[in-house]
Structure formats: structure tokens, C-alpha cells
Amino acid sequence: MENKIYVQNLKCGGCANTITTKLRDVEGTSDISINIEESLITVKCNEITLEKVKQTLKKAGYPEDGEINSLGSKAKSYVSCAIGKMN
Numbered sequence: 001m002e003n004k005i006y007v008q009n010l011k012c013g014g015c016a017n018t019i020t021t022k023l024r025d026v027e028g029t030s031d032i033s034i035n036i037e038e039s040l041i042t043v044k045c046n047e048i049t050l051e052k053v054k055q056t057l058k059k060a061g062y063p064e065d066g067e068i069n070s071l072g073s074k075a076k077s078y079v080s081c082a083i084g085k086m087n
Contacts, residue, residue: 003050006065009077010039014085026052
């Protein structure tokens with residue numbers, strides 16, 4: 001099923017590259033697309049995998065909208081962004 005996840009801290013193509021790479025590593029995901037302007041990630045997966053996807057995003061510094069966006073999350077997203085730009 002197609003799932004839409006609005007996240008925080010998604011700013012650029014570097015962020016999108018890191019997110020795409022990390023979500024490809026989550027077994028059971030497919031058709032990953034990212035809309036930077038809307039901070040929207042669309043991914044096909046089942047409900048169990050969706051929770052893994054959300055946890056993966058949170059660990060990378062991109063918590064779902066509505067969750068606490070701590071200083072730690074913001075710092076992680078900057079690092080993830082820089083890594084995404086280098087790749």
C-alpha cells in the first residue's frame with residue numbers, strides 16, 4: 001500500500017538522497033519518492049514495515065510531523081544532509 005509521511009527537517013536534495021538510501025535498506029519498501037517542497041515522503045510498504053520506516057526516518061533526524069523535533073533530531077538531519085550531498 002502507498003503511504004505518505006510528512007517529516008520535519010527535510011530541506012534539500014542531500015536530505016532526500018540520505019532518506020532514499022536509508023529507506024531502500026528497510027526490507028519490504030518500494031517506490032520511494034520525496035517531495036522536498038512539501039516535506040513529503042511516499043513509500044509503498046505494509047503497516048508493519050511502515051513503523052520501521054518511521055523509526056528509520058526518526059533515527060536519521062527526520063521525525064514525522066507532530067512529533068517532538070529536538071535539537072538532537074535537527075543535528076542528525078544536518079549530518080544526514082551533508083552525507084547525502086557527498087554521495
